[in-house]
Amino acid sequence: xxxxxxxxxxxxxxxxxxxxxxxxxxxxxxxxxxxxxxxxxxxxxxxxxxxxxxxxxxxxxxxxxxxxxxxxxxxxxxxxxxxxxxxxxxxxxxxxxxxxxxxxxxxxxxxxxxxxxxxxxxxxxxxxxxxxxxxxxxxxxxxxxxxxxxxxxxxxxxxxxxxxxxxxxxxxxxxxxxxxxxxxxxxxxxxxxxxxxxxxxxxxxxxxxxxxxxxxxxxxxxxxxxxxxxxxxxxxxxxxxxxxxxxxxxxxxxxxxxxxxxxxxxxxxxxxxxxxx
Amino acid sequence: xxxxxxxxxxxxxxxxxxxxxxxxxxxxxxxxxxxxxxxxxxxxxxxxxxxxxxxxxxxxxxxxxxxxxxxxxxxxxxxxxxxxxxxxxxxxxxxxxxxxxxxxxxxxxxxxxxxxxxxxxxxxxxxxxxxxxxxxxxxxxxxxxxxxxxxxxxxxxxxxxxxxxxxxxxxxxxxxxxxxxxxxxxxxxxxxxxxxxxxxxxxxxxxxxxxxxxxxxxxxxxxxxxxxxxxxxxxxxxxxxxxxxxxxxxxxxxxxxxxxxxxxxxxxxxxxxxxxxxxxxxxxxxxxxxxxxxxxxxxxxxxxxxxxxxxxxxxxxxxxxxxxxxxxxxxxxxxxxxxxxxxxxxxxxxxxxxxxxxxxxxxxxxxxxxxxxxxxxxxxxxxxxxxxxxxxxxxxxxxxxxxxxxx
Numbered sequence: 270x271x272x273x274x275x276x277x278x279x280x281x282x283x284x285x286x287x288x289x290x291x292x293x294x295x296x297x298x299x300x301x302x303x304x305x306x307x308x309x310x311x312x313x314x315x316x317x318x319x320x321x322x323x324x325x326x327x328x329x330x331x332x333x334x335x336x337x338x339x340x341x342x343x344x345x346x347x348x349x350x351x352x353x354x355x356x357x358x359x360x361x362x363x364x365x366x367x368x369x370x371x372x373x374x375x376x377x378x379x380x381x382x383x384x385x386x387x388x389x390x391x392x393x394x395x396x397x398x399x400x401x402x403x404x405x406x407x408x409x410x411x412x413x414x415x416x417x418x419x420x421x422x423x424x425x426x427x428x429x430x431x432x433x434x435x436x437x438x439x440x441x442x443x444x445x446x447x448x449x450x451x452x453x454x455x456x457x458x459x460x461x462x463x464x465x466x467x468x469x470x471x472x473x474x475x476x477x478x479x480x481x482x483x484x485x486x487x488x489x490x491x492x493x494x495x496x497x498x499x500x501x502x503x504x505x506x507x508x509x510x511x512x513x514x515x516x517x518x519x520x521x522x523x524x525x526x527x528x529x530x531x532x533x534x535x536x537x538x539x540x541x542x543x544x545x546x
Numbered sequence: 547x548x549x550x551x552x553x554x555x556x557x558x559x560x561x562x563x564x565x566x567x568x569x570x571x572x573x574x575x576x577x578x579x580x581x582x583x584x585x586x587x588x589x590x591x592x593x594x595x596x597x598x599x600x601x602x603x604x605x606x607x608x609x610x611x612x613x614x615x616x617x618x619x620x621x622x623x624x625x626x627x628x629x630x631x632x633x634x635x636x637x638x639x640x641x642x643x644x645x646x647x648x649x650x651x652x653x654x655x656x657x658x659x660x661x662x663x664x665x666x667x668x669x670x671x672x673x674x675x676x677x678x679x680x681x682x683x684x685x686x687x688x689x690x691x692x693x694x695x696x697x698x699x700x701x702x703x704x705x706x707x708x709x710x711x712x713x714x715x716x717x718x719x720x721x722x723x724x725x726x727x728x729x730x731x732x733x734x735x736x737x738x739x740x741x742x743x744x745x746x747x748x749x750x751x752x753x754x755x756x757x758x759x760x761x762x763x764x765x766x767x768x769x770x771x772x773x774x775x776x777x778x779x780x781x782x783x784x785x786x787x788x789x790x791x792x793x794x795x796x797x798x799x800x801x802x803x804x805x806x807x808x809x810x811x812x813x814x815x816x817x818x819x820x821x822x823x824x825x826x827x828x829x830x831x832x833x834x835x836x837x838x839x840x841x842x843x844x845x846x847x848x849x850x851x852x853x854x855x856x857x858x859x860x861x862x863x864x865x866x867x868x869x870x871x872x873x874x875x876x877x878x879x880x881x882x883x884x885x886x887x888x889x890x891x892x893x894x895x896x897x898x899x900x901x902x903x904x905x906x907x908x909x910x911x912x913x914x915x916x917x918x919x920x921x922x923x924x925x926x927x928x929x930x931x932x933x934x935x936x937x938x939x940x941x942x943x944x945x946x947x948x949x950x951x952x953x
Contacts, residue, residue, distance in 0.1 A: 279746045286743030290729060290736070297731040370726030373692055374788075378744035379715045538694045541637050541658075541684070 283380055284388040291362075291392030309350065309400045310407055316342045317411045330471050335500030340413040344496050345468040347404050348430065352462060352488050354397050355434025356455050358390030360445040367449060367546040376543065382530050386442055387435065394431065417502030426498050426512070430491035433519040437487065439526025443533035449546055462488040487522075490515040626701075627796050627829035628666040628689060633698035635659040635684050635853075658684040660853035661698065666831060666846075668795075671823045673844030674833040675948065681853040682833035686798045689831070690720050702796055719789035719797045719828075723804035725781050730774040734765065734784050737773055738791060745792035759787040762821050779810035786814075786822065797822065797830045803839060811839070819843040841944040849951045856951045861944055868950050870942040874911040874923060878932040881907035885930040892926060894919040906935065912946070 295302050320339035334341050363386070366372030375385055409415065441455040462468070465475065465483030472480050472489060483489045490511045497503040505512065537543040636655040645654075659681040666672045674682045687693035689700055691711040699706065705713040728737050735756060742752045760766040763783040768776065776784070782802055789797055799818070803811035819842070823830050834840055840847050841861060849857040849864075857864050864870075881900070889898045889911060899910035911923055920939065927934055 282743050282746060282749070286740050290732065290740045293736055294729060294731045369729070370724055371729065374720070374727050374741070375744065377690060377692060377715055377718075377720060378741075379712050379746070380744060535694070538692060541635075541687070541693050543692050 279380075280384050283384050284391060287385075287388040288391045288395070291389075292395075295392060295396070305396065306400055306403065309346075310403060312346055313343060313404055313407050313411070316346065330473055333501050333503075334471075334496040335414060335417070337412075337414065337500070339411065340408070340415075340500045341471070341496060342469055343404060343408045343413060344499060345492060347401055348492055348495060349463065349466070349468045349488065351397055351401070351427075351431060352434045352437075352491070353459060354390070354393055355431060355438045356441055356458060357438070357452070358393045359386050359435070359438045359442040360452055360455060362389035362393075363442050363445050364449070364546075367445075367544075370544065373544040376534065382534060383439075383527050386439060386530060390435070390438065413500075415499060418500070419498045419502050419504050422498035422504050422508065423495060426491065426494035426508075429512070429515055429519065430487070430495065433487040433491065433515055433522065436519055436522035436526045440522070440529050443526070443529035446530070446533035446537050446543075449542075458486070462486050465489065467492050484514075485518075487515060487518055490518070626665045627668045627670070628664070628672075628700070628702055628831060630665075630685075630689070630700040631663050631698055632661040633659060633663070633685070633688060633695050633700045634661055635681075635688060635693060636696045657853050659688065659695075662850075662853075662855050664848055664855060664858060666829065668829050669823075669827050670845045671819070671830045671832065671843055673840035673847040674831060674850060675835065675837065675840050675847055675944075676833075676850035677835055680835075680850040682835075682850055683800055684853075685850075686720075686800050686831065686833055689714075690718055690798050691715060716792075717795045719792065719794035721785045721789035721797065721799045721802050723782070723801035725778060725805060728773050728781065728784065728788075730772070732773055733770050734773055734776065734780075735760075735769040737784065738769075738788060741788050742791050747792060755791065755793075756787075759790055762790075762826075763787045763817065777810075778805045779807070779814065782806060782810075782814060783817070786817070790822065790826075790828070795829060797828045799830055799832045801834055802832070803834070803836065811836075815839055815843055837944045837948055847944070849948060851951065857947070861947065864944075864947045864951075865942055868947060870946055870950060871913045872939050873942055873946060874909075874913060874920060875938045875940060876909040876911065876923075876927065877903075877906050877935045877937075878909060878927060879906050879935065880932050881909075882930060882932065885927065885932060888926050888930060889923065892919055892922050895923065907932075912942075 317339055320337070320342060323338070331338060331341050334344075363372060366375060366389075376382075378385075405413075405415075437454075437458055441452055441458075444452050444454050461482075465472070465479060466486050466488035467483070468488070472483050475483060493511045494508055494515065497508055534543070635658045637658055639654040639656050662681070662685060664672075674685065676682050684693060688695050689702060689707060691707050691714050694708060701707065702714045703717050705717070707714050729740070732740070738756045738759070739752060742756065747755060756769075757766070760769050763786060765780055765783045765787070768780060773781070773784070782805070786799075786802065789799075802818070803814050806814060818830070818832070822828055823843075832840070832844060846858065846860050847864065848855045857867065859867060886898060886900055889895055889909070894914045895911055896914050897910075897912035899912075901908045901910070909927075913919065924934065924937065
């Protein structure tokens with residue numbers, strides 16, 4: 270038991286040090302830091318006007334999501350941003366480590382790959398959650414109705430979604446370790462998610478076969494869960510289906526992602542390309 | 547293969563006996579320095595005194611990050627810090643369009659390290675010498691677990707580099723000559739704090755350890771400036787400090803002076819010899835292609851060529867093994883080309899080198915081991931009509947050994 274506590278302490282130390290390192294780096298680029306926060310807010314204002322212009326045309330398609338297109342689209346954009354971050358956050362840090370020559374040094378430390386890779390996107394997630402809070406505040410100011418929200422289910426769904434997105438991120442990181450530049454996995458998943466996940470329109474408008482393909486994407490399930498919990502006020506009693514599906518997907522993707530990263534590092538060690546970029 | 551001076555050092559370490567319960571301060575280290583007779587006697591004495599001093603500190607519950615040497619003093623075991631057995635690395639060459647056109651389906655491979663077997667003892671500063679592409683960096687990468695060997699075995703402090711990679715990483719530090727590998731937007735101190743956390747140094751000990759290393763490396767004053775603004779020499783000192791952060795038992799140094807000017811390189815070399823290895827007693831494997839660097843600070847040297855180790859030993863052992871005898875260095879004027887042929891024809895002369903220096907000519911005459919026809923050489927020069935300005939007989943340097951190994 271003390272060993273387990275010791276290793277949890279060691280993980281926490283690595284994670285907090287990585288978080289602080291990225292925070293110092295990010296805040297040293299002051300303009301970039303401010304722009305990254307401001308950018309997402311501009312999108313929300315744009316969605317507000319889009320909703321005012323065409324929101325009435327959605328009919329009954331959005332009833333289970335609270336009925337408002339603005340709320341529907343804001344959750345869609347916020348979650349797709351989280352997915353993009355989960356998908357590319359780690360691989361971007363790894364790519365940065367390859368370019369800066371720090372990756373090899375990180376991998377030389379006595380830490381597991383999972384801890385090193387997952388901790389590398391912690392700061393980016395903190396930034397994303399801060400942006401999410403700003404989005405919610407701005408959304409509330411512009412008229413999103415969250416009075417019916419099931420807060421517990423919303424938070425649980427968000428947590429599960431982040432875990433699923435990061436599991437995909439591990440696969441994407443594995444690709445970057447091997448092929449360095451260009452990431453077909455991230456590109457494919459991002460494109461499929463934006464088209465079939467229901468970010469800006471409900472998946473019910475898609476043809477049946479495309480809708481079926483879309484159901485396999487973590488973003489589709491995550492959007493269904495968060496929208497129905499936050500905008501429709503539903504709980505586990507009605508959302509257990511997508512919740513179980515997303516949990517199952519995460520349980521498959523997470524170990525698969527870790528295994529892929531181990532194999533990728535082994536490949537790079539054999540190939541001698543760990544320090545190359 | 548074993549340095550005679552090292553043998554003496556180890557002989558005295560044995561006196562305590564493996565697993566001896568003698569207190570650290572009673573370990574027979576002082577005698578070790580007294581008996582060391584290599585060219586680095588002073589450094590060895592310094593190292594042993596330091597070990598004794600540190601053992602005292604530990605006995606008196608001194609700082610946390612110093613016990614390693616004391617443990618070694620208390621147990622007095624002789625262990626190979628690094629051992630390799632026929633370790634080989636072959637990289638698969640990238641396939642070109644030409645390969646595809648000519649239907650060369652079998653991948654071609656490039657052998658970077660070829661059946662290398664070396665043993666490096668604890669506390670030794672071991673030099674890996676070789677030209678670019680000789681396999682030094684690949685060997686270091688295999689030993690530090692970032693490259694997997696194709697065949698053969700290697701261990702660091704008894705841990706197999708493939709099967710026990712995590713255990714190996716806990717006991718090693720690595721310093722490369724590459725300026726990258728730091729976070730340039732952070733300060734030097736912030737960088738070290740991050741890497742200290744990666745090695746799980748206790749939070750309370752981190753600041754003290756970093757201050758100690760900054761002091762040793764002489765970069766304390768600039769530690770809170772952004773890394774991007776440091777000179778190359780300062781960056782390199784931070785790289786060494788980082789390599790020592792977790793108090794590793796073995797330090798790999800891959801051309802640490804590569805990017806430095808001669809003065810900075812010399813200072814860094816001195817730091818390595820006096821502080822890193824001398825005072826703190828690290829085992830260090832130094833890869834370099836600077837002959838003077840290896841000659842100045844290494845206990846033993848392995849010369850690598852095309853992935854193979856062609857010679858291993860102290861400079862003295864290499865001289866003996868390669869049967870290199872003294873070299874006659876002469877400065878003459880009115881040199882005529884026919885003198886070269888006449889010198890080469892002399893019995894006992896194995897090699898003659900000629901270099902023009904302004905109005906004079908420098909002659910480098912390698913003499914055979916058994917025969918030293920110095921009189922014959924001098925007579926031949928005078929008889930040729932050349933004027934002799936100076937003559938020196940010197941022992942073969944590492945450069946002579948290196949040249950011979952690559953002949």
